[in-house]
Amino acid sequence: MINFELWDTLLRQYVDRQGRVNYLAWKTEQPQVLADWLESQKNLPLKSNSNALEQLALWINLYNAFTISSILETYPLDSILPKIFGVPNWLAFLWFFQRRVYDIFGQRYSLAQIENQILRDELQEPRIHFAIVCASVGCPLLRSGAYFPEQVIQQLDEDAHRFINNPQKVRYDSHSQTLYCNKIFKWYRQDFLKVAPSIPEYIGSYLKIDVPLTATTPISYLDYDWSLNQRIS
Incomplete structure (x- = not known):
């Protein structure tokens, strides 16, 4: 290997x-x-x-x-x-x-x-x-x-927390009560629904907010940024 x-x-x-x-x-x-x-x-x-x-x-x-x-x-x-x-x-x-x-x-x-x-x-x-x-x-x-195999589950869980708690990827607007999220949740919806009843509930298991997200929580998908992820130093 x-x-x-x-x-x-x-x-x-x-x-x-x-x-x-x-x-x-x-x-x-x-x-x-x-x-x-x-x-x-x-x-x-x-x-x-x-x-x-x-x-x-x-x-x-x-x-x-x-x-x-x-x-x-x-x-x-x-x-x-x-x-x-x-x-x-x-x-x-x-x-x-x-x-x-x-x-x-x-x-x-x-x-x-x-x-x-x-x-x-x-x-x-x-x-x-x-x-x-x-x-x-x-x-x-x-x-x-x-x-690494001995860490991969913890690493993936950390990745999920980092992604979902990044306001550029996911955010909840308390005024409109709308969940704004990255289009990955739209494109791969069926993958997430294998482990959660709905996309808002999947996101809610990671997102650090006080409001409970349910299957009826409205979703709006953010524009996807295809520009290169790079650091200019």
Whole structure:
């Protein structure tokens, strides 16, 4: 199985406590380290008897490492949503997630395949939506460290608390009694409803407010920010 100590070291070096990535420093100082490390791992055998915690840590780390490696290849860029003459190029955007270009365990995977077929369908842990990153401001903030099997449940719980208690992702307006939340809760609604009766009740189990959220709490989804999640230093 893969040793993620190098990935952990890189994250601690280039990701701050707000989850922002210093791509400029990373690409300037160690432009090929991550790509070379991923290349060196591609023919390792997939451990057939690994448990769910090992699988969770493994595939979350790989998803994020593949994503960040792809961003480093094309950096500098302002957004992960490319535009042609100011018009969003959704085909190129979708291709970024659908292309099977990531070699690991003797196979080629796409980001969508890792997310949907492995993390969602096989492992069925909705908190992965607060952990895997598409590198945009709207998606979960990158953790400044790797995931490890013995810690992954605690790490995912921390990620859920951080995401849901970030007013840029989720907030409750007491005047309008409306719950404003990130579109991740809309796109992956069925994943959250596997463990909670409603989206407001799922959010309410993490959100630090005095008002109880119920299935009848109105929801309004926030605009999604596709600009690159980066730190300029």
